[in-house]
């Protein structure tokens with residue numbers, strides 16, 4: 360075998376395919392916008408920056424281009440990594456690479472949480488690459504042909520490298536991610552982030568962030584940047600330091616980017632921070648609302664959301680020009696028959712268009728899982744999704760435990776919520792509400808090429824949504840209302856309206872899937888179903904175990 364540390368070794372990095380039906384894979388909308396996929400593979404671009412720089416790299420994202428034989432024939436070594444929904448595709452890439460005689464390095468979120476499944480790879484690199492990739496390289500130096508690398512240490516973010524953004528074609532994506540921090544200070548019972556990345560939010564320095572932005576700028580990227588943090592405001596003191604620096608840089612460069620991120624809801628309490636984000640043209644924030652019911656929040660220890668009006672908090676954020684996308688969960692222990700109605704009311708009253716309503720999932724490294732195990736309620740292998748493991752996300756899978764309410768009630772409530780909120784009339788009511796409450800700054804101004812693309816996309820939306828019998832009238836009514844009452848928000852209105860194409864398709868898929876599950880339970884009876892699930896777990900294999908790892912924010 361060739362000495363891989365030689366100059367010019369060829370390293371093929373593969374982003375494997377995601378499931379087509381994920382809430383997040385709004386590929387139809389990408390096509391309208393002239394792109395191929397929502398988000399660029401930040402993890403793998405970071406990995407490329409951590410590997411020997413004398414190597415020659417090729418990054419193939421199978422979500423935007425076919426992975427071909429010639430790619431494997433070119434490569435001396437193959438790196439593959441990703442999250443749970445990519446598990447099947449990652450495993451098949453390992454096999455394929457071996458067919459062509461390439462050693463394979465595997466890493467990333469799923470191989471780190473389910474290492475057993477990935478032992479077919481030659482090198483299994485767990486955890487944060489900043490810590491474990493150097494261990495792998497040391498082994499290569501020693502000529503090791505295989506190895507496993509893990510560490511209890513967490514990466515020092517102030518030493519993080521600039522990802523190899525040069526390895527992708529920007530036009531393939533709607534957005535490019537950068538990461539400012541890892542970890543979150545809160546302590547929600549169902550969350551694995553705090554156990555994987557810690558409760559101390561580790562941040563990069565302002566200089567590092569500017570360096571990343573400058574790199575993207577110099578490579579010609581303009582437009583949407585997503586801060587992929589677990590909780591962007593997890594370390595408020597540091598965020599307050601970085602935002603003004605980024606603003607100064609943005610201003611000096613004529614605002615080449617606009618931003619989005621994930622944050623806890625206490626963002627709404629901090630007008631100063633909101634103003635800083637507005638000044639930088641933040642346009643979206645994803646917030647884990649989970650449930651509007653305080654009793655449930657208490658049990659799940661999501662204290663930061665308790666004793667507040669969600670509607671007021673969301674409105675506050677809209678007033679700074681930032682659209683709130685949110686996650687909700689059904690399947691908490693102390694839900695009642697009023698839960699679904701309260702959730703719907705919260706989503707409608709706050710006008711949350713992109714509401715990802717998922718079923719509760721007990722993740723391996725969480726307090727929730729440990730409690731359910733103690734209570735004898737955990738289906739260790741989460742095998743509720745055994746027939747559809749290619750379609751994994753929070754909406755298609757979940758409830759991998761004996762629910763406290765009858766499971767059928769939970770599932771029926773789930774369908775009720777999804778049907779209601781993704782009914783065209785109700786969805787467009789929310790688009791109108793958000794658009795009228797939004798005060799965008801629109802500091803980022805697209806160049807002429809992007810402008811033409813935007814106009815083309817707008818016309819496509821007008822045809823696809825505006826001429827559709829289910830949405831036509833609602834779309835034009837919403838559009839005209841916003842043009843007359845809050846014209847600055849028109850871009851947001853069109854974007855949110857377009858997203859309905861994806862949500863409609865995706866919600867129908869979810870409803871069918873959940874109805875099948877309901878039929879199965881009705882056929883065998885709930886008690887027997889639970890018994891079967893628990894028994895099945897006792898005799899199940901490692902592959903099924905992997906189906907557990909879905910997360911909520």
Ligand code: B12
Pocket residue numbers: 377378381383384398399400401402403405406438439440441442443444464465466467468469472484486487488489492536538541542551552556587588589751752753754908909910911
């Ligand atoms: C941003 C984000 C998203 C974005 C994705 C944007 C994008 N560009 O892909 C969105 C919102 C779309 C998303 C969706 C989902 N996400 Co997500 N997401 C994240 C988040 C917050 C950051 C990911 C990121 O970019 N990190 C920054 C990069 C640099 O880190 P990284 O990718 O982990 O890579 C590092 C290491 O893992 C390692 N590494 C990675 N790959 C490889 C490969 C090799 C060969 C090696 C050696 C090392 C290596 O080195 C890198 C540097 O340290 C993480 C949480 C987190 N803190 O990581 C969750 C996370 C990745 N998501 C997760 C999940 C489960 C999902 C969903 C399934 C949830 C859902 N709602 O249904 C969906 C599925 C998406 C889909 N397309 O189908 C889980 C994955 C768990 C698992 N076992 O796989 C995570 C870890 C959150 C968690 N609580 O556990 N997500």
Ligand code: SF4
Pocket residue numbers: 543544545546547550551552553589590623647661911912
């Ligand atoms: S669910 Fe969100 S707010 Fe709660 S601990 Fe996890 S990352 Fe933090």
